[in-house]
Amino acid sequence: MADHDPPPAALTVHRADQRYRSAPEDGVDTRHAFSFAGHYDPENTHFGALLACNEETLAPGAGFAPHRHRDTEIVSWVVEGALSHRDDHGHAAVVRPGRVQYLSAGAGVRHSEGNVGGAEGPVRFVQFWLQPDEFGAPPRYGLRAAPAGPGLHPLAEGTELRRADAALHLLRLGPYAPLPALPAAAYRYLHLVRGGLGFRTATGPRGVGRELGPGDSLRLSGPAEPVDPVAGPAGVEALLWVMGSALRFG
Incomplete structure (x- = not known):
């Protein structure tokens, strides 16, 4: 299939308990939606242009030591607690629920992430x-x-994302509210954060x-739609990726 060809219609559900689990650092519990690090499934390496969807839980005092990224768009959404961020380009911040953090690694950035100092509970x-x-x-x-x-x-x-045909949306609705029409796209990835969703x-x-x-x-490709x-x-809180194309190689 050429890069510009639309994918066939498909609707698939992936459950939380199907995620790959790892402990990359002491006090860190990570659950991966796609093949990641030591977990490799050739049938589940990515979706659209999305390379990773990781659910992270960091115990008090735990975190990721300084490490390097290149040519990756990294977006973080805190569910509970507070996440500290520091990088070698002078950025230092604390990310709390209700705020979205965006890091475009570009030519290369070295950063660390951790549970905020003095926390009594985990950050998720x-x-x-x-x-x-x-x-x-x-x-x-x-x-x-x-x-x-x-x-x-x-x-x-x-301009926030260095991917012209991709966007991330936040979906929040009260109990039993019908969902609005989802933006049309070749690939859509809906991740449930809180509450529930029926269709x-x-x-x-x-x-x-x-x-x-x-x-x-929920992974939707082509014209597939939940009914x-x-x-x-x-109610529901969910994060929705809308992507016009898949990974590009070469």
């Missing part, structure tokens, strides 16, 4: 890695508050009812 966050479509560019960093209130809100798009896989008697909970994900999606009894 979701981190995505996205392939850029511009390589070797100067690194850049951003941290800002997410839009408040219910609905589907953009978190990272346009049917197709209209009519062939449709199967599905329910998603925290840590579950009658609705928030669960506790």
